[in-house]
Amino acid sequence: MEKAYLEKALGDLINTSPGNYITRETALRPDLAGMRIFDEPLIGYAAAGDPYFAELKKPGIIGSHFMAPREWLDSAETVIALFLPFTEQVKAANRKNPDWPADEWLHARIEGQAFQNTVCRHAIDLLKGQGFAASAPMIDSRFSQTSPVTADKNEQGYYTSNWSERHAAYVCGLGTFGLSKGLITRRGIAGRYISFITSARFEPDQRPYTGVYDYCSRCGACVRNCPAKAISLETGKSHPLCSAFVESTRKKHAPRYGCGKCQVAVPCESGIPLPLFS
Ligand code: SF4
């Protein structure tokens, strides 16, 4: 299968699927009916045997519970990662109130997640239809997420899972981590990631970076934006503080929840920030 064929099929789905638009029935406000959630994706490719996937099994990165691509799929040749940027409508709405998530952002997290699963299923069907094996860890019954795994309130492994969309996107060349622990791509940090694993062989992309945090300028804007004071230039991100705040939004908006103030009104929102000093 050609990359162009796969990318056109995924782009068409994202542009035209009703799942990428808020329906009148689910809209939190009448004016949000028809709101588009995601713009067109960035797509990156990595070899299933890329040594970086083995690195992710090391303690302090993800850990031994991380399942490498060939543990998900014996015949895996390629990992394909997508960054789905939120639309300007979603981002602009979440810039307005610095203390509470916008309705648009709540939709993007929940209806957005449902659509991410649709994209995964569509990609798997497409690849299988061409005679290849394919799996998407996010919707695989073996996917597991554990929390909390430690009493250490700043422990990076506080929440952990056996696959990481952000790490897969990093290996696939889409971007590097920010202080807020999102992944900064050339289209920014505000959006969501999905990935799938296939026996189809695609040319891996060259990662245009060497360091895990290369694209983060350490400007501190996400520190100042965070209503939970969960991010610090000295100690990074406290997952428990972040989660407690996000849970507080769920109490009001269940089944929806969210925050994302570290992803909007920051220099990395929609692109790679300029270095502070050059
Ligand atoms: S806001 Fe600044 S410090 Fe925070 S992740 Fe983005 S570039 Fe890095």
Ligand code: SF4
């Ligand atoms: S999602 Fe919200 S609470 Fe969590 S780190 Fe970002 S700004 Fe802070």
